[in-house]
Amino acid sequence: MGTIDELLANNEAFAATAATGHLDVRPSRQLAIVTCMDCRLDIFGALGLQGGEAHVLRNAGGVVSDDMIRSLAVSQRRLGTRAVMLIHHTGCGMQSLTDDGFRAELQEATGVAPAFAIESFTDVEADVRQSLLRVRRSEFLPHRDQVRGFIYDVESHRLREIHVD
Numbered sequence: 001m002g003t004i005d006e007l008l009a010n011n012e013a014f015a016a017t018a019a020t021g022h023l024d025v026r027p028s029r030q031l032a033i034v035t036c037m038d039c040r041l042d043i044f045g046a047l048g049l050q051g052g053e054a055h056v057l058r059n060a061g062g063v064v065s066d067d068m069i070r071s072l073a074v075s076q077r078r079l080g081t082r083a084v085m086l087i088h089h090t091g092c093g094m095q096s097l098t099d100d101g102f103r104a105e106l107q108e109a110t111g112v113a114p115a116f117a118i119e120s121f122t123d124v125e126a127d128v129r130q131s132l133l134r135v136r137r138s139e140f141l142p143h144r145d146q147v148r149g150f151i152y153d154v155e156s157h158r159l160r161e162i163h164v165d
């Protein structure tokens with residue numbers, strides 16, 4: 001049985017026992033979290049969140065890309081969120097590649113250079129600051145007074161806040 005088949009079986013078991021009922025499409029904590037796709041980050045578990053409470057937006061690196069701003073704009077303007085929590089982490093895969101190197105790899109493999117930015121980084125603190133500034137400067141977002149950034153330590157599971165001077 002393949003992995004996805006196993007997950008379908010898991011879903012059958014989950015659906016048989018999970019509470020049924022209606023959750024509002026609008027996050028009850030009025031919160032959106034932007035974070036990395038890293039498989040070690042259990043965002044709901046680490047923050048004590050339940051379903052229905054927050055949007056969790058993920059990509060490689062937790063990068064505040066144009067598409068992340070798109071999701072945040074929908075989250076704030078249509079679904080009532082006000083606070084934004086950015087969570088980067090130690091040992092990120094995006095620290096193990098370079099923009100030029102990965103771009104060249106993609107071009108060499110396919111003959112086509114990607115139109116998107118790779119957005120690798122070496123200094124995770126600097127990348128959190130960069131991400132904070134991108135959110136705070138985006139006029140597409142009506143709520144920018146509660147934007148905070150953190151680094152999650154994948155060994156200790158603790159969050160450390162990063163401030164923009």
Ligand SMILES: [Zn+2]
Pocket residue numbers: 036037038060061062089091092093094
């Ligand atoms: Zn990562």
